[in-house]
Amino acid sequence: MLVEPETIQKAQSGDDEAFGEIIRVYRKRILGTVYRMISRGDDVEDVGQEVFVRLYDSIGQLRTPQVFEPWLYRLTVNACYDYLRRKRREIDIRMADLSEEQVVAIDAALSGRRAIEDSQKQGAKELLEVVLGRVSEEDRLLLVLKEIEGLSLKELSTVYKVNTNVLKVRLFRARKRALKAYEKIAEEASQRLARTEGDSHDSQA
Secondary structure, X not given: OOOOHHHHHHHHOOOHHHHHHHHHHXXXXXXXXXXXXXXXXXXXXXXXHHXXXXXXXXXXXXXXXXXXXXXXXXXXXXXXXXXXXHHHXXXXXXXXXXXXXXXXXXXXXXXXXXXXXXXXXXXXHHHHHHHHHHOOHHHHHHHHHHHHOOOOHHHHHHHHOOOHHHHHHHHHHHHHHHHHHHHHHHHHHHHHHHHHHHHHHHHHO
């Protein structure tokens, strides 16, 4: 744990200086987690702020400081879920007001942009972000906490409130779906490369 249990206990007793120390220690880590979960850089600060507001309002309910970190990750997961649900509703409302032609045009533009962005991404970190963007929100959150944040199965069981056997099954399935997403990305990249080479050959003929 990154802070002493005594610091958490002081924060629970209303010590603002202790609570400020918790924010200082965990802020960068939580913002990084939020970024990987929502994949929208512009809103990371807002969601991170929401996490710490929820922490301030509910830290007195924490029964033992020893489970503070998984409990904090649970708050983070919930804040990200709420954000993603709000965004989904906003998109649904805006899309409902568009004509069929506008929807088709937007979809085509987004598909083209994603293809360009994918082709420009390099390195393991960028590829991981692309893969996580292709899986469900539930899979992405679980994989971020386990594979990137490094939470143990025991810590995850506290976050998700299920036993470790259930988590093992969820992780297995999430990893399997992520592998399929990676294979799909690789296939798309191969097809783009083949088209590019074909166009180049045609232009030289």
